[in-house]
Amino acid sequence: MTRPGSAETAAETASEQWALVDEGWGREAVAFATLSEPANCREYVALHQLLGIEAGQEVLDVACGSGLAVELAAARGATAAGLDASARLVAIARDRAPEADIRVGDMNALPWGDGTFDVVTSFRGIWGTTPDAVAEVRRVLRPGGRVGLTVWGHIKDSPGAWALEPFTLASREKVANHAAMVSLGRPGAGEELLTAWGFEDVHRHEIPFAWEFADPDHYARALASTGPAYEAIQAVGEQAFLDHAREVAASRVRAGLPLRAVIFVVGYVATKPLDVPPPHDDEPSGSFLAPTPPSPGAERLRQDDVDELGYVMNASRLWGRMPGTLDGLFGLLSQCVKAGRLDQRTRGILVTATASTLGDAYCSFAWGGKLATSAGADLAAGVLLGDDTGLDPAEQVMASWARAVTRDANGTTSTDLQALRDVGYDDDQIMAITVFIALRLAFSTVNDALGATPDAELVAALPAAVADAVTWGRR
Numbered sequence: 035m036t037r038p039g040s041a042e043t044a045a046e047t048a049s050e051q052w053a054l055v056d057e058g059w060g061r062e063a064v065a066f067a068t069l070s071e072p073a074n075c076r077e078y079v080a081l082h083q084l085l086g087i088e089a090g091q092e093v094l095d096v097a098c099g100s101g102l103a104v105e106l107a108a109a110r111g112a113t114a115a116g117l118d119a120s121a122r123l124v125a126i127a128r129d130r131a132p133e134a135d136i137r138v139g140d141m142n143a144l145p146w147g148d149g150t151f152d153v154v155t156s157f158r159g160i161w162g163t164t165p166d167a168v169a170e171v172r173r174v175l176r177p178g179g180r181v182g183l184t185v186w187g188h189i190k191d192s193p194g195a196w197a198l199e200p201f202t203l204a205s206r207e208k209v210a211n212h213a214a215m216v217s218l219g220r221p222g223a224g225e226e227l228l229t230a231w232g233f234e235d236v237h238r239h240e241i242p243f244a245w246e247f248a249d250p251d252h253y254a255r256a257l258a259s260t261g262p263a264y265e266a267i268q269a270v271g272e273q274a275f276l277d278h279a280r281e282v283a284a285s286r287v288r289a290g291l292p293l294r295a296v297i298f299v300v301g302y303v304a305t306k307p308l309d310v311p312p313p314h315d316d317e318p319s320g321s322f323l324a325p326t327p328p329s330p331g332a333e334r335l336r337q338d339d340v341d342e343l344g345y346v347m348n349a350s351r352l353w354g355r356m357p358g359t360l361d362g363l364f365g366l367l368s369q370c371v372k373a374g375r376l377d378q379r380t381r382g383i384l385v386t387a388t389a390s391t392l393g394d395a396y397c398s399f400a401w402g403g404k405l406a407t408s409a410g411a412d413l414a415a416g417v418l419l420g421d422d423t424g425l426d427p428a429e430q431v432m433a434s435w436a437r438a439v440t441r442d443a444n445g446t447t448s449t450d451l452q453a454l455r456d457v458g459y460d461d462d463q464i465m466a467i468t469v470f471i472a473l474r475l476a477f478s479t480v481n482d483a484l485g486a487t488p489d490a491e492l493v494a495a496l497p498a499a500v501a502d503a504v505t506w507g508r509r
């Protein structure tokens with residue numbers, strides 16, 4: 035892909051920018067983390083919401099500062115990562131989100147492999163002066179992954195423009211650089227940049243942003259902890275900067291209310307295109323329904339299959355009509371897996387016992403294969419055929435429960451339940467296991483009723499014992 039603009043000039047600008055900001059941002063890291071960054075929380079929450087950040091997603095925050103956005107992404111259940119050039123800010127980010135993978139580095143050379151993340155964010159970290167960072171964001175996103183960037187909007191028109199005024203104490207050259215940086219917020223600028231780097235579905239949003247401070251002293255100290263303030267301090271000295279900031283804020287004090295500066299912030303959200311081709315006109319649907327029309331959700335399901343399996347499953351072609359519903363169904367299944375503490379072998383036993391009793395060939399093949407991988411082909415074929423001799427006593431009772439629920443949910447008895455308790459399952463686990471079985475039945479029922487055919491590639495890859503065991507259901 036041809037990079038827009040001169041790559042050399044951009045790289046020089048980027049590395050100069052890095053050195054400058056690193057020096058400025060780390061020196062008052064604790065003050066920044068405690069006095070300044072918390073006031074940005076509205077921006078983080080709003081962009082996370084727009085991007086739909088949720089449990090199970092891999093999320094990277096570029097130029098993460100002291101890591102509040104990383105911590106909030108982790109709080110939504112995401113597997114979070116962050117990167118910042120300042121080691122002192124990164125130390126605080128790691129303290130806040132110990133489980134997250136937070137690294138010191140340059141946004142122009144992200145230390146992660148291609149296609150690692152579902153979502154990449156950057157909160158006023160990527161600017162008009164750092165366009166190469168956008169290429170790196172694109173590289174580390176998986177196909178279909180989403181980027182969310184915020185930048186300052188029209189500062190002069192913002193009611194809280196006064197709060198940024200002390201930055202203009204910096205040298206004329208630095209102030210001009212600030213203007214170049216914030217140019218990405220101009221109408222059309224971010225859309226143009228992201229489109230030039232091959233993103234699609236680019237949308238611009240107004241992002242809520244309000245700094246609040248207890249009093250002019252709090253404001254002056256918070257502002258002084260930031261990178262642009264350091265440039266002003268270099269020009270006029272720290273005391274003069276603080277005095278000026280306090281003076282600016284003094285006229286903004288409101289009785290009984292915090293100092294509040296609402297500043298316009300723009301958010302860009304865009305998608306990295308999928309690299310799986312849309313279905314051909316003559317591609318079979320793999321079910322009784324007509325071929326699923328292309329849509330971002332349907333393409334995502336196709337891409338996930340191609341990445342994982344090398345082909346598109348007929349079930350995914352079918353569910354491409356309702357990808358959000360499939361996500362929801364699998365989200366519920368994940369909740370059961372967590373609540374029931376169901377490992378891969380246990381899930382394999384539950385699904386093979388359920389699918390074989392229902393007479394669903396598709397899930398019998400798919401999960402018979404998975405169970406064969408974790409526990410051996412003979413054991414998997416045995417469970418498919420109702421022979422549980424390879425299972426331990428607790429697994430045998432659980433497989434019997436799956437068959438009983440599938441065969442006749444009204445026919446179960448408290449004695450069946452007691453048998454589960456007797457082998458060590460508590461009532462919360464029994465609940466989770468039963469919901470898991472019911473959700474698998476819903477999935478199997480839709481596939482079977484609509485004629486989703488087990489994939490030839492799936493069956494061909496199975497051990498013979500598993501493939502031969504499944505004599506029921508659709509072909």
Ligand SMILES: C[S@@+](CC[C@H](N)C(=O)[O-])C[C@H]1O[C@@H](n2cnc3c(N)ncnc32)[C@H](O)[C@@H]1O
Nearest residue numbers: 052055059097098099118119120140141157158
């Ligand atoms: C405006 S702050 C944004 C910080 C944080 N995202 C927030 O919301 O407060 C800019 C951040 O970019 C970091 N930074 C600047 N140049 C960088 C580079 N080349 N690579 C990584 N981080 C950089 C600074 O250390 C600083 O933490």
